[in-house]
C-alpha cells in the first residue's frame with residue numbers, strides 16, 4: 001500500500017508531509033506502486049525489467065536490467081486492469097473500424113478523478129503526467145505560432161493541403177467534443193483525452209505496456225494478440241494483453257515499441273509519419289523518420305546510413321516517390337519562408353511570445369526537424385533523376401508501399417507487401 005512505501009522511504013520526523021510529497025511527486029515511487037499493484041492483481045511483468053528515467057532530458061521508459069532473449073514475455077496484463085469502453089460499447093463493435101476511444105476517455109477520466117482510496121496506482125500515475133503537452137492541447141497563442149510555421153492559417157489557405165504537416169492540430173479538441181459529446185472545457189476531461197491520445201492502443205489503455213517509448217529503428221517488442229479484435233480470433237479479454245521481445249536485448253538497453261507500425265495488426269497508416277507523430281504524441285521521433293508533403297507531392301524517409309547509428313552522422317534521404325522539379329521548388333520556397341520566420345523570432349523568448357517554456361521548446365524542436373527534413377530533401381534532389389510524373393497521378397499519388405485495402409480507401413490503410421516494416 002502507499003503507506004508502506006512512504007514508511008520505507010522516509011524516516012524523518014515529518015513523516016506525513018514528506019510521505020505526501022513523495023506520493024504526489026515522485027514518479028519512481030508511482031511506477032514502483034504501479035508494478036506492485038499489477039502483480040498483486042494477476043499481471044505478469046518480466047523480472048528483468050525496470051521503469052526508469054535515466055536523465056531529465058530523456059523520457060521515462062522501460063529498460064532491461066539483465067540480458068533478455070528473443071521471444072520472452074515482457075508483460076501480460078489481465079483484461080480487468082485495462083481501461084476501456086464499457087462492455088456494452090465493446091459489444092457494438094468487435095472490430096476496430098467500429099470502435100472509438102470515447103469510452104476509453106470516460107474510463108480514464110474516472111480513473112484520474114477517483115476519490116483517494118479508490119484511486120488505483122495506474123490512475124495516480126496518469127493523473128501525474130504533464131498536462132497539455134501535445135500541440136492540439138496547447139494554448140491558443142502557442143498553437144497560433146505553430147500554425148504560422150505551417151502556414152496553416154485557414155484564411156490564407158487555397159487548398160486543403162496548401163500547408164506544411166501536421167494538419168488539423170487546431171481541430172482535434174472540437175472533434176473529440178462532437179464525436180464523444182465530452183465536456184472539453186473540463187480540465188480533467190481534457191487531460192483524460194490527451195492521455196488516451198498519447199498512450200492508448202486505440203481503444204485500450206494498458207498499464208505498463210504504455211511505459212514503452214517509440215523508436216522505429218530500434219523496435220524490439222511485438223504484440224502477441226491483435227488488440228483490435230478483442231472478441232475474435234484471439235479473445236484478449238480471456239488471454240490478457242501480452243507483449244513479447246522480438247530480438248535479444250542486452251542489459252541496460254531500452255525496450256522500444258513502434259507507435260505507428262503494429263506487427264500483428266497487418267496494416268498501418270502509410271501517411272502517419274514524423275509530423276503526425278509530433279501532433280499526436282508530442283515529440284519529434286528519432287531517425288528513421290518519414291515525411292509527406294502533400295502540396296509538393298514529395299514523400300521520403302530519412303535514416304542513418306547503414307542502420308541506426310547516430311554517431312556515424314551520415315543521413316540518407318530515400319525518396320519514396322520520384323521527386324519533381326515543381327515539388328522541390330515548392331519545398332525550397334517553404335524553406336526560405338521558414339528561415340525568415342526564425343529570424344523574425346530570434347530575439348524572442350517564451351515569455352515575450354506569451355506561451356509556456358515547454359510549448360516554446362517543443363515548437364522549436366519541431367521547427368528544427370522540419371527545416372532539416374526540407375533541407376535534406378532539397379539537397380538530395382540535386383542527385384536524383386527528376387520527373388513531373390507525380391503531378392499526373394490522382395490524390396493517392398503517395399501510396400507506394402503496398403496495396404490499398406479496398407474497404408479502407410479513406411483511411412489509406414496499407415497492407416505491407418514487402419518485408420520493409422518487419
Ligand SMILES: C[S@@+](CC[C@H](N)C(=O)[O-])C[C@H]1O[C@@H](n2cnc3c(N)ncnc32)[C@H](O)[C@@H]1O
Pocket residue numbers: 059060061198199210211212213214215281282283284285286
Ligand atoms: C506511451 S507513453 C510512453 C511512456 C512515457 N515516456 C512516460 O514517461 O510515461 C508516450 C509518451 O512518451 C514520450 N515518448 C515516447 N517515445 C519518445 C521518444 N522516442 N522521444 C521522446 N519522447 C517520447 C512522449 O511524451 C509520448 O507522448
